Amino acid sequence: GENVEQHPSTLSVQEGDSAVIKCTYSDSASNYFPWYKQELGKRPQLIIDIRSNVGEKKDQRIAVTLNKTAKHFSLHITETQPEDSAVYFCAASNPSGGSYIPTFGRGTSLIVHP
Amino acid sequence: DSGVTQTPKHLITATGQRVTLRCSPRSGDLSVYWYQQSLDQGLQFLIQYYNGEERAKGNILERFSAQQFPDLHSELNLSSLELGDSALYFCASGNTDTQYFGPGTRLTVL
Numbered sequence: 001g002e003n004v005e006q007h008p009s010t011l012s013v014q015e016g017d018s019a020v021i022k023c024t025y026s027d028s029a030s031n032y033f034p035w036y037k038q039e040l041g042k043r044p045q046l047i048i049d050i051r052s053n054v055g056e057k058k059d060q061r062i063a064v065t066l067n068k069t070a071k072h073f074s075l076h077i078t079e080t081q082p083e084d085s086a087v088y089f090c091a092a093s094n095p096s097g098g099s100y101i102p103t104f105g106r107g108t109s110l111i112v113h114p
Numbered sequence: 115d116s117g118v119t120q121t122p123k124h125l126i127t128a129t130g131q132r133v134t135l136r137c138s139p140r141s142g143d144l145s146v147y148w149y150q151q152s153l154d155q156g157l158q159f160l161i162q163y164y165n166g167e168e169r170a171k172g173n174i175l176e177r178f179s180a181q182q183f184p185d186l187h188s189e190l191n192l193s194s195l196e197l198g199d200s201a202l203y204f205c206a207s208g209n210t211d212t213q214y215f216g217p218g219t220r221l222t223v224l
Contacts, residue, residue, distance in 0.1 A: 032211040100211040
């Protein structure tokens with residue numbers, strides 16, 4: 001089955017700095033890669049996603065890049081703000097049997113210091 | 115707000131008991147997914163239903179079961195509860211690859 005590794009487990013930055021979270025996956029059939037932000041005790045919230053037919057996607061201060069050959073994808077947050085502090089999860093999924101069951105990374109706790 | 119609703123928000127019960135968690139998907143979504151998130155753990159996929167039928171199974175214990183009703187809401191039944199079942203239980207809904215999560219039910223087993 002799919003295996004997703006996520007690094008780092010904790011990331012501490014100063015407000016205004018950039019933050020990068022990296023994930024690798026093992027199944028070359030995976031073609032959908034969402035990123036979720038989860039604040040303490042709250043639901044995972046989809047913040048950006050990318051499909052395997054593109055290499056990069058941006059949404060304001062957030063961008064995701066995908067390297068299919070190397071099987072890795074990354075989340076980039078620029079001009080970080082204290083409200084960006086949360087746990088971020090990456091995931092990889094493929095349409096196996098019509099089901100898109102994501103395999104999640106173990107999460108990165110991002111701390112943005114004012 | 116994702117449009118996915120879950121009840122109850124919190125549930126406190128004793129070991130050996132049985133509980134039912136409820137999820138209503140976003141309007142138009144046919145798939146419901148259930149996940150378990152334990153303290154300091156990631157999201158573990160339990161089971162998926164699509165338009166009333168079981169579509170995929172993950173790491174779901176035999177003590178746990180689920181179903182999806184004709185109005186597409188879903189229930190997750192947890193029985194013979196153990197201390198280790200204490201966790202956040204999320205449902206998510208979607209139609210293809212994108213999933214939207216509900217607010218979760220926090221289950222505490224004492």
